[in-house]
Amino acid sequence: xxxxxxxxxxxxxxxxxxxxxxxxxxxxxxxxxxxxxxxxxxxxxxxxxxxxxxxxxxxxxxxxxxx
Amino acid sequence: xxxxxxxxxxxxxxxxxxxxxxxxxxxxxxxxxxxxxxxxxxxxxxxxxxxxxxxxxxxxxxxxxxxxxxxxxxxxxxxxxxxxxxxxxxxxxxxxxxxxxxxxxxxxxxxxxxxxxxxxxxxxxxxxxxxxxxxxxxxxxxxxxxxxx
Numbered sequence: 001x002x003x004x005x006x007x008x009x010x011x012x013x014x015x016x017x018x019x020x021x022x023x024x025x026x027x028x029x030x031x032x033x034x035x036x037x038x039x040x041x042x043x044x045x046x047x048x049x050x051x052x053x054x055x056x057x058x059x060x061x062x063x064x065x066x067x
Numbered sequence: 068x069x070x071x072x073x074x075x076x077x078x079x080x081x082x083x084x085x086x087x088x089x090x091x092x093x094x095x096x097x098x099x100x101x102x103x104x105x106x107x108x109x110x111x112x113x114x115x116x117x118x119x120x121x122x123x124x125x126x127x128x129x130x131x132x133x134x135x136x137x138x139x140x141x142x143x144x145x146x147x148x149x150x151x152x153x154x155x156x157x158x159x160x161x162x163x164x165x166x167x168x169x170x171x172x173x174x175x176x177x178x179x180x181x182x183x184x185x186x187x188x189x190x191x192x193x194x195x196x197x198x199x200x201x202x203x204x205x206x207x208x209x210x211x212x213x214x215x216x
Contacts, residue, residue: 026150026151026154027150027151027154027155028151029149029151029152031199035199036101036199038183038207039101039102039181039183039184039197039199039207040101040102041102042169042171042181042184042207042208043100043101043102043103043132043169043197044102045171045173046132046133046169046170046171046172046181047102047103047130047131047132048131048132048133048172057133057170057172057178057212058115058117058119058133059117060178060212061117061119061133061135061170061178061211061212062117062118062119064140064211064212065117065118065135065139065140066138066139066140066142067139
């Protein structure tokens with residue numbers, strides 16, 4: 001048990017490693033750290049501090065949008 | 068939950084104000100965004116009818132993101148909201164939620180859209196969050212405009 005209602009279970013032990021599972025209440029989000037890190041990195045790449053350069057993009061992207 | 072169509076959120080300017088900037092309602096993002104956890108309030112701006120909008124932080128570090136309705140770049144886009152996210156968005160049965168995908172402009176001129184982790188906004192509660200649906204089949208980087216060759 002890690003916290004209120006959060007439990008780490010050993011699902012399988014094999015020659016190549018141990019498979020773990022996380023059991024948590026429905027209101028607790030469970031994500032693998034690497035997934036969160038990917039989203040974080042993508043957000044940082046997507047962040048525009050200056051929107052002036054986005055005008056050209058608007059046109060290019062708008063032309064590709066589905067109705 | 069079926070994503071409804073995105074609509075411009077800029078509200079009309081108040082009557083009679085001299086330097087009246089259109090009032091823009093702030094959407095609360097209690098968790099910020101991954102990488103921008105300090106940005107707890109955003110406004111959603113649309114400058115034209117292109118279908119692109121801008122999600123801009125109003126507190127914390129300055130951060131703006133081009134966003135688009137994911138259904139306009141992916142036919143049939145549909146994701147199931149995780150129960151934890153439904154609760155934190157205070158989304159109830161019948162609530163129409165706004166789904167937005169972040170646009171990435173890449174160094175080589177390509178434009179891609181993050182379909183893996185959309186931003187979901189509950190307009191009734193003015194709460195938003197970037198979600199990572201557990202069973203989302205869509206990619207983190209869906210290329211819409213190819214790199215300039």
